[in-house]
Structure formats: structure tokens, C-alpha cells
Amino acid sequence: MSTALWLAVIASALGTLLIRVVPFLWMQRRLGSDTGLNSIPQWISILGPLMIAAVLGVSLVPVNPGAVSWGATAIGLLVTLLVWQRVRSMGLPVAAGVAVFGLVLVGVTLAG
Amino acid sequence: MSHVSARSALKGVREAIPLLGGYIPVSLSFGLVATQAGFTTWEAAAISLLIYAGASQFLFVGMVAAGSPLWLVIALTLLINIRHVVYGPNLAAWLPPSRHWLWLMHGLTDQVFALAHTRLPQLREAERFGWFLGAALLAWVVWIAGTVVGATGGEALTARWPLLGEIMPFALPALFLTMVAPRFTDKRWALALGCTIASALFFTLYGWSNVAIPLAAACGAICFYMVKFHPGKNVL
Numbered sequence: 093m094s095t096a097l098w099l100a101v102i103a104s105a106l107g108t109l110l111i112r113v114v115p116f117l118w119m120q121r122r123l124g125s126d127t128g129l130n131s132i133p134q135w136i137s138i139l140g141p142l143m144i145a146a147v148l149g150v151s152l153v154p155v156n157p158g159a160v161s162w163g164a165t166a167i168g169l170l171v172t173l174l175v176w177q178r179v180r181s182m183g184l185p186v187a188a189g190v191a192v193f194g195l196v197l198v199g200v201t202l203a204g
Numbered sequence: 205m206s207h208v209s210a211r212s213a214l215k216g217v218r219e220a221i222p223l224l225g226g227y228i229p230v231s232l233s234f235g236l237v238a239t240q241a242g243f244t245t246w247e248a249a250a251i252s253l254l255i256y257a258g259a260s261q262f263l264f265v266g267m268v269a270a271g272s273p274l275w276l277v278i279a280l281t282l283l284i285n286i287r288h289v290v291y292g293p294n295l296a297a298w299l300p301p302s303r304h305w306l307w308l309m310h311g312l313t314d315q316v317f318a319l320a321h322t323r324l325p326q327l328r329e330a331e332r333f334g335w336f337l338g339a340a341l342l343a344w345v346v347w348i349a350g351t352v353v354g355a356t357g358g359e360a361l362t363a364r365w366p367l368l369g370e371i372m373p374f375a376l377p378a379l380f381l382t383m384v385a386p387r388f389t390d391k392r393w394a395l396a397l398g399c400t401i402a403s404a405l406f407f408t409l410y411g412w413s414n415v416a417i418p419l420a421a422a423c424g425a426i427c428f429y430m431v432k433f434h435p436g437k438n439v440l
Contacts, residue, residue, distance in 0.1 A: 093247050100274040104264060104281040105254035111285050113309035116292025120305075123297055132293060138396075138428055139421055140294035141387045143287070144318040145397045146420035148380035149404025150413060151226065155370045157409075165374070172378040173385060182322075182382045186222045189378035194371040201367065 160200045168193030212331035216338025219323060223315045223339075224346050225375020230258055231347045232361065232369070235354025237262060241269035245355040252351040256310060256344060259414055260284040287418040291317040298324040300333055311340025314417065315376065322383040390438045395431055400424030 093101070119132065152169075154161035172189030179185065231252065238248035243265060255261055260281040267277045291312050299305070312320075316339060324332050353361070362369055384401070388394045404420035407413070 093243070096274055097268065100268075100278055101251055101254055101264075103278045104260070105256075107278065107282040108255055108257050108260070108285045108288070109310050111282065111288045112292060112312045113306060114292075115289045116296055116305060116309050116312075119293035119296035120299070120301055124301070132297060135425070136290055136293045138425055139290045140321055141384070141393075142396065142400045142421040142424040142428070143290060143314075143417060144321060144380060145384050145387075145400040145424060146404040146417040147314045147318055148377060148384050149401040149420055150408045150416050151373070151376040151380060152401075152405050153408050155229075155373055161370065165377070168374055168378060169381055172381050176382045176385055180386075182219070182222065182379060185382050186225075186375055186378045189381075190225060190371065190375050193374040193378075194367075197371060198367060 160197065164193050164196035164200075167196055209331070209334050212327075212334030213338035215327075215331065216335035216340075217342045218338075219335075220316070220319060220339035220342045222375050222379045223319065223343055225372045225379075226315065227343060227346050228350050229369045229372050231350025232354035232358050234258070234261055234265075235351040235356070236358030236362075238265045238351070239355045239358075241265045243355075245352060248355045249348055249352050252348045255281070256347060257281075257285050257288075257313065263414065284414050287314075287421075288312060288317075295320055295324060298332055299336065300329070302333060304333075308337065308340060311336075311344050313343065315379075316340050316343055318380060318383055322386075388440065390440055391433050392428065392431065392438055394440060396424045396428035399427040 119136075123132070152165060154165055168189045171192040172185045175188045176185040234252065235245070235248050238251065238261075239245065243251070248265075251261055251264065255264065263284060264277055264281050267280065268274075292309060295312075295317070302308075319339060320336060323335070327335055384397060387397060400420045400423060403423040404416045407416035407419055412419070
């Protein structure tokens with residue numbers, strides 16, 4: 093890489109780090125201040141869960157979208173949800189969901 | 205680092221393992237794409253080490269390979285990552301003050317945020333710093349290692365196990381589903397979350413994946429503020 097390209101990498105890296113760290117430090121200072129500004133604005137606390145829901149929506153699209161992969165996604169999500177309703181934790185539902193998703197995908201591929 | 209106990213860091217490492225189902229295939233792909241775009245293995249690894257933001261890294265190498273002006277490459281890389289501004293404030297109340305956040309927040313990706321936002325409130329205060337350290341470091345190290353493997357042998361790997369690259373990423377939607385499901389507490393939240401998931405899916409399917417997360421969250425927020433239920437009818 094040329095020097096200019098290295099500088100572009102460093103500028104992008106520093107900018108991304110600042111985007112992540114400055115609002116965090118600003119909020120920690122605000123929470124710890126004596127001026128009464130010690131609560132998180134409502135719009136920020138609402139955006140938190142919505143961002144996670146958005147990441148879920150984006151990740152739903154299979155690597156190779158098609159009838160089989162969409163079907164496997166629906167079945168995998170259903171199994172994940174059913175196991176989660178039973179155990180209310182993360183590890184087991186994720187493992188069960190991936191296993192069923194993989195079985196459906198491999199099963200249909202082998203059958204076809 | 206007085207807040208760190210090995211046990212809480214290991215807990216963070218253990219709980220971040222499902223994230224790797226998404227990190228490994230995507231970092232392998234990034235390594236492969238970067239070398240195909242003319243970067244060496246170590247340059248691709250340096251990009252993963254320093255920028256550490258999936259979508260914007262793909263955009264960065266793609267634009268550089270296409271000969272775009274570097275100021276535009278930097279501007280668009282940062283524009284894609286601007287959604288991260290709301291992540292830190294949402295975690296601030298649960299993490300102890302420390303000078304180490306200056307570098308540790310480098311690990312605050314979409315996935316680490318989602319996991320931390322769900323798990324930190326459930327942990328004891330003394331565990332939280334170590335937990336975040338363990339979870340963030342595991343994800344970062346695996347991302348860099350995946351880039352190196354993808355750059356050196358990605359083509360051979362995907363040719364040998366073609367289905368693995370399709371199955372492993374399902375760990376991400378499965379994990380996020382377990383994080384979102386408990387938040388369906390009433391009709392108002394259910395509608396806002398449902399609207400967000402549907403619009404993120406829509407934007408991604410129609411090729412707007414780079415801006416899908418902030419746009420979908422904005423749609424959900426509009427839904428949350430616009431639609432209100434009578435107190436008696438808000439229960440699911």
C-alpha cells in the first residue's frame with residue numbers, strides 16, 4: 093500500500109474509534125455529573141433495542157437466498173424461539189437453531 | 205486493570221462464542237475479497253486490526269480497488285459507521301469508569317453491542333469490565349485471524365466445505381432472536397420491533413444493506429412514537 097493509502101486506513105480507523113468512544117465517554121460523564129443531567133435521554137435508550145432488532149433483520153437474509161435457504165431460516169428461527177421459550181438463555185437455543193438450519197440445508201441438498 | 209477478574213473475562217469469552225458463527229465466514233470472505241482487490245495478506249489483516257467494522261471494510265477495499273478518491277473512501281467508511289454513535293451511550297450506565305475505554309471501545313461492533321446490551325444488566329457490577337474485555341477481545345482476535353486465513357486460503361476452504369459458509373452465519377440471526385424476543389413486552393414495543401426487523405430485511409433485500417441498520421431503527425422509532433395504545437390495551 094502507498095503512504096496515502098496507509099493514511100486513509102489510519103484516518104478511517106481513528107474516525108471509527110472516535111465514533112465509538114466519544115459518545116460513550118460523554119454519557120459516562122453526564123451520568124456522573126452533579127448538574128442534574130444524570131439520565132440517559134429517552135430517544136437513546138429506545139434506539140438501543142431497535143438497533144439490535146435492525147441487526148437481526150439484516151442478518152436474516154441467507155448467504156445464498158433461495159426457497160431452501162429461506163425455508164431453513166424460518167424453521168431454524170422457529171426452533172430457536174421454541175427452545176428459548178423453554179430455557180430463557182442464549183447458548184442452547186442458538187446451538188439448536190444452527191443445528192436444525194444446517195440439517196435442513198444439508199438434508200435438502202443431499203436429497204436433491 | 206483492577207476491575208478484571210479472569211473468571212469474568214472468561215465468561216465474556218464463552219458468551220461471545222456464538223458471535224463467531226457470523227465473524228468467521230465474514231472475515232474469511234473479507235480476506236479473500238481484499239486479496240482479490242490487490243491487497244496483501246498483511247495489509248488486509250491491518251485493515252481488520254485497525255478499522256474493525258465489517259461492512260465499511262468491504263466498502264473500503266472495493267472503493268480503493270475501483271480507484272475512488274481517498275477522501276471519498278474515508279468519508280463513506282465513516283458514514284457507514286456513524287450508527288455506532290448510539291451504542292456507547294446505551295452501555296455507559298452499566299460499565300465502570302476506566303481510562304481503558306479509550307481503546308476498549310474499539311471493540312464495540314454491532315454484534316458486541318447487541319450482546320453487551322443484553323448481558324451487562326444481568327451481570328454483577330464487578331464482572332462487567334472483565335466480561336466486556338473478554339467478549340470484545342475474542343471477537344476482535346477471531347476477526348483478524350479469519351481475515352488472515354481468508355487471504356491465504358479462503359478460496360481452497362470455501363471450495364472444500366461450500367455449505368459451511370452457509371450454515372455458520374445462521375448463528376447470528378439465532379443469537380439476535382434470543383436477544384430481541386424478551387423485549388416484546390407490550391404491544392407498543394412489539395410493533396416497533398416488528399417494524400424495525402421487517403424494514404431492515406426489506407432494505408437488505410433491496411441492496412441497501414450498508415444503511416439498513418440505522419434506517420430500520422429510525423422506522424422503528426417513528427413507529428414507537430407515532431403509535432400509542434390505551435394503557436389497558438397495551439398488554440400482549
